[in-house]
Amino acid sequence: MLQRIIWNNRGEFLEGLLVTAQISLIGIAVAMGVGLVICLSRMYCRPLRCLAILYIEFCRSTPIYVQLMWVNYVWPELFGWPQSFFAAGWAALALQSSGYLAETFRSGIEGVARGQREAALSTGLSPFLTMRWVILPQAVLMMTPSLMNQFLVVVKSSCLVSVIAVPDLMYRGLRLTSIWFEPIEILSFTAFLYVAIVFALSAAIKSYSDRVRSRYA
Secondary structure, three states: OHHHHOHHHHHHHHHHHHHHHHHHHHHHHHHHHHHHHHHHHHHHOHHHHHHHHHHHHHHHHOOHHHHHHHHHHOHHHHHOOOOOHHHHHHHHHHHHHHHHHHHHHHHHHHHOOHHHHHHHHHOOOOHHHHHHHHHHHHHHHHHHHHHHHHHHHHHHHHHHHHHHOOOOHHHHHHHHHHHHOOHHHHHHHHHHHHHHHHHHHHHHHHHHHHHHHHHHO
């Protein structure tokens, strides 16, 4: 049974894993960029502070499913983008994660001693170079576990993009279930793949975080 259903459809599962990896990586990359911009706007740009706070609260207070539906069905009408389900999927994942990452960046930056900034400015560095070369490297060192944990959250949340027909791992599992009518075997194997992915990433992230901390801390 397992060979007939699982092994013979391994290509279907592999294609789903590839889509899950792509949408998760794009989502977290965009979220980190947007989150950093929102964080800096809140901390150092007074005219944009209220808007940045509203953005963060919106992202953190609305469920990812609601954001997914909003991005997929409302954004094309308002902004003419996204034009594909795949783009809507990673945009929704990035939208929610950027709100959490903005607060992660803020806590990391505020965790750097004030004297570090003052010392850098006293040497003649501009505020931009001080942030680039002095503040952010130390903040990232402290934030690494939180950033990696948010990536795991994105991977697990990515299964929701199946509801808008993005052919990720969950979508492939549901599709095979509708074809073979064997939900126990197929969905159990799908769950096993998610568990394996999360455990592998968790181990890799912990190893990387430990190396970074032992080298630079």
